[in-house]
Amino acid sequence: QKEVEQNSGPLSVPEGAIASLNCTYSDRVSQSFFWYRQYSGKSPELIMSIYSNGDKEDGRFTAQLNKASQYVSLLIRDSQPSDSATYLCAVKVAGNQFYFGTGTSLTVIP
Amino acid sequence: NAGVTQTPKFRILKIGQSMTLQCTQDMNHNYMYWYRQDPGMGLKLIYYSVGAGITDKGEVPNGYNVSRSTTEDFPLRLELAAPSQTSVYFCASSQGLENIQYFGAGTRLSVL
Numbered sequence: 124q125k126e127v128e129q130n131s132g133p134l135s136v137p138e139g140a141i142a143s144l145n146c147t148y149s150d151r152v153s154q155s156f157f158w159y160r161q162y163s164g165k166s167p168e169l170i171m172s173i174y175s176n177g178d179k180e181d182g183r184f185t186a187q188l189n190k191a192s193q194y195v196s197l198l199i200r201d202s203q204p205s206d207s208a209t210y211l212c213a214v215k216v217a218g219n220q221f222y223f224g225t226g227t228s229l230t231v232i233p
Numbered sequence: 234n235a236g237v238t239q240t241p242k243f244r245i246l247k248i249g250q251s252m253t254l255q256c257t258q259d260m261n262h263n264y265m266y267w268y269r270q271d272p273g274m275g276l277k278l279i280y281y282s283v284g285a286g287i288t289d290k291g292e293v294p295n296g297y298n299v300s301r302s303t304t305e306d307f308p309l310r311l312e313l314a315a316p317s318q319t320s321v322y323f324c325a326s327s328q329g330l331e332n333i334q335y336f337g338a339g340t341r342l343s344v345l
Contacts, residue, residue: 127275155332166323166336167276174331211275215332219264219283220291223275 126150127214129224137232142199144227146212149193155215156188158197160208161226167211171197202231235259239324239337246314246344254309254340256324264327265307266291266334267299269320276323282307314344 126149136142144158155174159167171186173179173195179186185198195214199206209226216222240255258265263284268276278291282301296318298310307326311318321341325334 129275131273157333166339168336169333172331172333213276213334218289219281219332220278221266221276221334222278222292223268225273225275 127212127222127224129210129212129227131225132228133230134227135230135232136202138202138204140202140231142202142206142229142231144197144199144210144212144229146195146197146224147193148195148212148214148222150214150216150222151190151193153190153193153214153216156186156195157213157215157221158184158186158195159211159213159223160206161211162208170210199229202229204231204233207231237324237326237335237337239322239340241340242338243341244343246311246342248314248316248344250314251310251312252314254311254322254324254342256307256309256337257305258307258324258326258335259305260326260328260335261304262326262328262335263304264332265301266325266327267297267307267309268323268325269293269318270323270339271320279309279322311342316344318342319344 158170173186212224267279280299324337
């Protein structure tokens with residue numbers, strides 16, 4: 124069974140700090156990796172996608188992928204109260220199937 | 234630009250009733266997906282489609298059926314509703330090598 128594991132949190136950080144979110148996955152043939160943000164009562168929206176080992180930066184967000192360790196992370200720099208949400212890690216495997224983690228709840232304290 | 238549209242937004246069903254959740258996308262995406270999300274949980278894939286006329290089971294297909302007669306539409310059918318199907322249902326579509334999924338606003342379903 125393919126699994127995607129995330130710490131459920133809640134994770135609390137002060138405004139302006141760095142928030143670090145982690146995700147591990149069990150399927151070694153996983154192809155693509157995604158971070159989605161989900162506000163309460165809303166649908167997921169894409170934050171970052173990453174496909175190869177290393178770091179990928181987009182504004183205040185950095186995704187890190189280590190396929191050997193089956194680990195993907197998301198760093199949020201200069202965290203803002205508007206970043207308070209649940210962050211979902213998703214993994215795409217062969218055959219266009221996606222597996223999601225249970226999400227990490229992040230609260231940014233003003 | 235509408236993106237992915239789901240109807241209805243809310244629905245209450247009695248045990249044993251049937252209903253169809255509608256999903257339409259206007260982005261000409263080949264791939265479409267149905268997920269369910271239980272409280273405090275991640276999304277579980279119910280069914281997906283890689284193009285018109287092609288569907289396949291995901292992680293949790295039991296109790297559901299789908300069809301894909303056109304590129305735009307991907308309805309999800311519940312034949313005999315059970316309390317275990319109380320959940321929020323999301324439809325998504327994607328395209329291209331990156332396969333980034335775009336989600337609809339969701340349907341909140343309660344089976345009582």
